[in-house]
Each structure stands twice: as structure tokens, then as C-alpha cells.
Amino acid sequence: MGTTRLATVQKRELSGLTRRTLLGGAASAAGLLTMPGGALGRVLAPSDRVNIAVIGAGGMGASNMAKLTSQNIVALADPDLAHVAKSFVGGQGAPIVERLPLKQAYDRAAKHADYRRMFDAHKDIDAVVIATPDHHHAVAARMAMERGLHVYVQKPLTYTVREGRVLLDLARRNRKLVTQMGNQGHSGDDGRRAVELVRGGVIGRVREVQVWTNRPVWPQGIARPVAQAKPASLDWDVWLGPAAVDWGYHPDYAHFNWRGWLPFGVGALGDMGAHLIDFPLWALEPGLPTRIETRHSPWGGDTNPWDGKGPDELTSYPLASVTHFAFGNAKNGPLKMTWYDGGLMPPTPPDLPIGARMDPGGGVLYIGDRGMLMHETYGEKPVLIGEGTQERAAAIPLSLPRIQGGREGHEMNWIRAIRGEEAICSPFEVAVPLTETMLLGMVALRAEQPIDYDGAAGRVTNSTDANRFLDREYRKGWEL
Numbered sequence: 361m362g363t364t365r366l367a368t369v370q371k372r373e374l375s376g377l378t379r380r381t382l383l384g385g386a387a388s389a390a391g392l393l394t395m396p397g398g399a400l401g402r403v404l405a406p407s408d409r410v411n412i413a414v415i416g417a418g419g420m421g422a423s424n425m426a427k428l429t430s431q432n433i434v435a436l437a438d439p440d441l442a443h444v445a446k447s448f449v450g451g452q453g454a455p456i457v458e459r460l461p462l463k464q465a466y467d468r469a470a471k472h473a474d475y476r477r478m479f480d481a482h483k484d485i486d487a488v489v490i491a492t493p494d495h496h497h498a499v500a501a502r503m504a505m506e507r508g509l510h511v512y513v514q515k516p517l518t519y520t521v522r523e524g525r526v527l528l529d530l531a532r533r534n535r536k537l538v539t540q541m542g543n544q545g546h547s548g549d550d551g552r553r554a555v556e557l558v559r560g561g562v563i564g565r566v567r568e569v570q571v572w573t574n575r576p577v578w579p580q581g582i583a584r585p586v587a588q589a590k591p592a593s594l595d596w597d598v599w600l601g602p603a604a605v606d607w608g609y610h611p612d613y614a615h616f617n618w619r620g621w622l623p624f625g626v627g628a629l630g631d632m633g634a635h636l637i638d639f640p641l642w643a644l645e646p647g648l649p650t651r652i653e654t655r656h657s658p659w660g661g662d663t664n665p666w667d668g669k670g671p672d673e674l675t676s677y678p679l680a681s682v683t684h685f686a687f688g689n690a691k692n693g694p695l696k697m698t699w700y701d702g703g704l705m706p707p708t709p710p711d712l713p714i715g716a717r718m719d720p721g722g723g724v725l726y727i728g729d730r731g732m733l734m735h736e737t738y739g740e741k742p743v744l745i746g747e748g749t750q751e752r753a754a755a756i757p758l759s760l761p762r763i764q765g766g767r768e769g770h771e772m773n774w775i776r777a778i779r780g781e782e783a784i785c786s787p788f789e790v791a792v793p794l795t796e797t798m799l800l801g802m803v804a805l806r807a808e809q810p811i812d813y814d815g816a817a818g819r820v821t822n823s824t825d826a827n828r829f830l831d832r833e834y835r836k837g838w839e840l
Contacts (some may be wrong), residue, residue: 421491422447437475442593498523515634541791544770551739558643561754565729575628580620581679583661602838633798646690648815658679705766
């Protein structure tokens with residue numbers, strides 16, 4: 361092992377190991393879920409190809425599906441097929457050679473604009489990849505799960521806290537469903553090694569964690585633009601889906617730029633928290649936060665940000681924020697975690713090894729009473745800081761199973777789990793508490809005050825009004 365970096369670890373064949381999961385706040389339910397028509401899905405053998413549909417087939421959906429071309433892609437749903445076609449060409453219009461198998465699979469698949477119609481039309485689907493904007497995630501996932509279909513849902517798993525608890529309840533009531541969130545770092549070797557080292561006590565007892573990201577890298581902190589004519593290829597009504605707003609089309613919303621707009625995404629924390637906050641929650645098992653406070657730059661469209669009233673209409677999220685999470689019921693005693701976005705970062709830790717640096721793109725710093733550990737986004741490139749940490753690390757064995765293919769194998773881990781070959785990596789039992797923690801930061805942001813949270817009850821206890829941000833309104837026909 362190198363003196364400063366632990367990016368390369370010894371790989372061994374590990375079997376028969378179980379991984380602890382985070383304790384969720386949602387109550388578990390017993391019994392089997394009743395599916396429409398009694399469908400529970402077919403039992404698949406390791407030699408079987410899984411029949412997959414994808415909702416949100418361009419962009420990130422194409423990236424996910426490019427790793428699943430060994431399976432049978434039977435259908436896709438996307439409100440803009442012309443945008444999907446752009447997933448197969450590069451900047452100069454030349455075909456992306458690596459994407460040709462996916463293009464061929466898409467060419468053969470049935471195509472729909474509206475996933476509700478896709479579900480009605482196909483009875484041969486085993487599993488669904490959902491890679492839509494955030495506001496569609498839970499609605500699409502619930503529809504799939506109620507039909508007995510396995511689901512892979514991009515992060516953040518849901519748009520609201522209540523949606524996560526609904527999906528977790530569905531998963532618990534039908535243990536045959538294989539669920540996965542698209543936080544691919546959870547499958548990476550480096551991130552797993554970081555968890556082993558923290559759990560193994562290499563840096564001692566951890567009382568504080570700092571997390572940061574350079575996001576947003578999309579329009580945010582700005583007022584809502586004037587609507588424009590939509591592209592002829594885009595079904596804007598379907599794209600809006602559950603969003604209960606009367607906003608016309610603008611390219612600052614679709615297709616990539618939706619994350620910064622309140623009706624469609626959950627900002628930088630919702631985007632990158634799943635890749636960063638994942639590891640401290642996994643390693644330290646603190647449960648859900650008990651107190652959350654967010655400080656931020658002005659909301660988009662706020663013409664007088666210093667009057668303390670906020671904008672007349674919430675449109676885009678603030679350009680930068682700092683969120684403080686307190687975990688009063690953490691397994692090893694109280695824990696504080698601070699989130700920075702918009703390019704803000706915590707101070708550089710003392711005694712940082714020569715050659716190491718805090719990656720401005722994003723990272724996590726664990727502060728223990730015997731040293732520190734720092735890693736980049738997705739758990740990559742862990743670095744130990746402090747006297748004696750390297751020697752203690754060398755004595756910590758591998759204890760978590762390694763996922764075939766690491767980060768790049770996250771999608772196929774889901775397929776192998778569906779076929780009974782491998783344990784699932786990031787099921788909803790893990791993904792929902794992680795997502796809920798992230799979303800509580802957004803609740804505190806919108807509440808404009810510190811919130812005290814009862815995770816068992818799933819409610820804010822010091823502000824009745826703030827509880828409305830745990831849920832949302834749905835457009836007719838798109839209810840959860």
C-alpha cells in the first residue's frame with residue numbers, strides 16, 4: 361500500500377458476506393403485495409436474458425442502457441425521440457462506436473412517448489430502468505413495482521420524502537422485487553475500502569464529516585425565463601408529467617438543465633448527495649438526521665434578497681448553499697455533517713500529505729480522533745491523514761464483497777441480482793434513507809429555518825408548516 365493513497369487495494373474472492381444496511385425511518389410492512397392481474401414476474405435463471413424497458417432513454421438513460429445490451433431491450437418511453445437519437449452521435453456528428461449496439465437494440469424496441477401507455481401495451485417486461493428528470497422518478501417506479509417489475513431508478517431516488525417511504529413500503533411488501541438506485545459509486549472498490557477503514561477504526565471515533573461538490577453546473581439562481589416554442593419532436597405535456605406548474609417550454613429546463621428548477625429537480629444536493637453522502641452514512645450508520653439547517657445565496661428570481669421574505673415565486677434554487685446535518689441518534693454517538701455546494705468548500709485539513717489535494721469537483725472528509733480520511737466523489741482515491749493511519753490501515757482486512765466490474769458494473773449487478781446470481785448493491789433499503797437525508801436538506805432550505813426531525817414519525821416537530829415540504833402536489837393523471 362502506498363504511503364498516502366489507497367486507490368489500489370488487494371482483491372480477493374469474497375463470498376458469504378452480508379452488508380449492513382442503513383436504518384430507514386419508514387415502518388416496515390408484512391405480507392405480499394397484490395399485483396394487478398396477479399403478475400409477480402417470471403422467475404429468471406442465470407442463463408436467461410432479462411426483458412428490459414427504459415423510461416427516459418436519452419442522456420443518462422442511454423448511459424445506463426449501454427451497459428445492458430447483453431439483455432433484451434423490449435421497449436423505451438421518452439417524450440422526445442429526436443433527443444434520444446442524439447445519444448448515438450458525437451460532437452462532430454460522427455457515430456459513437458461504443459453506442460452502436462445500443463442503437464441497434466433501440467431500433468428494434470417498441471417506442472412510446474408516455475410510459476403509462478408503455479405499461480399498458482407490454483406484458484413481456486421483467487424490469488425497468490428509470491432515468492427521467494427527478495419529478496417523474498417515484499411515479500414511474502411505483503407504476504412499475506405495482507406491476508411486479510424490478511426497477512433501477514436514477515438518483516435521487518425520489519423528489520420528496522413521502523415518495524421514498526411509499527417506494528420502500530412497496531419494496532418491503534414484495535421482497536421478490538429487485539430494486540437499485542443509480543448511485544454507482546456504491547459498487548466501487550475504492551468506496552468500499554474507505555468504508556472498511558472508517559468502520560475498522562483507522563481514524564478513530566468520527567464526530568464530524570465535511571462534504572462538498574462543485575455543482576450546480578446548470579442554470580440556477582436565476583429567474584424563470586419567458587417561454588419559447590417547444591421543439592416539434594418534444595411532447596411537452598408528457599415531459600411535465602407530475603409537475604403541477606403551468607410553465608411553458610424553455611431550453612433551460614429540457615433536456616439537461618432541469619435540475620436547478622424547483623418543479624423538476626432537487627438541485628445540487630439531490631444530484632450529488634447520492635454519490636458523496638452515501639459513504640459516511642454507510643460507514644457510520646447514523647440513522648436519519650435529527651436537526652437540519654441550510655444557509656444559502658439568494659433564490660432565483662428574488663429581486664430583494666435581503667428583506668428576508670424570499671421571492672414571490674420559487675423558480676430556481678440558490679446558486680450555493682451550506683447545509684448542517686446533526687445526527688443525534690447516531691450509532692456511535694452524536695455526529696455532525698456539513699454539505700457545501702456551488703463551489704464552496706471546507707478549510708484544507710492540516711497535515712495533508714504532500715501531493716494530495718482537496719478535489720474542487722467534490723469530496724468527503726471524515727474527521728476522527730486518531731486521524732482523517734478523505735476521498736473524492738464516488739468514494740474514489742481515499743487518502744489517510746495523520747500519524748499511524750497507514751500502519752493501522754494495513755491491518756484492516758477486506759470485509760465487504762466486491763462487485764464485479766466495480767462502478768462500471770452497477771447496472772449488471774442489478775441484472776445478476778434479478779437472476780439470483782449476486783446480492784443487490786444499493787436496494788431501496790439503503791437508497792431511501794440516503795435519499796431522505798438529502799431531501800431533508802432541501803426541506804430546511806425551503807423552510808428558511810432550522811428544522812427538528814423525528815425520523816420514526818417522518819415529520820418536522822418544530823414547524824408545522826415545514827411538513828408540507830415533505831410532500832408535493834401532483835398534476836391530474838400523474839398522481840403517485
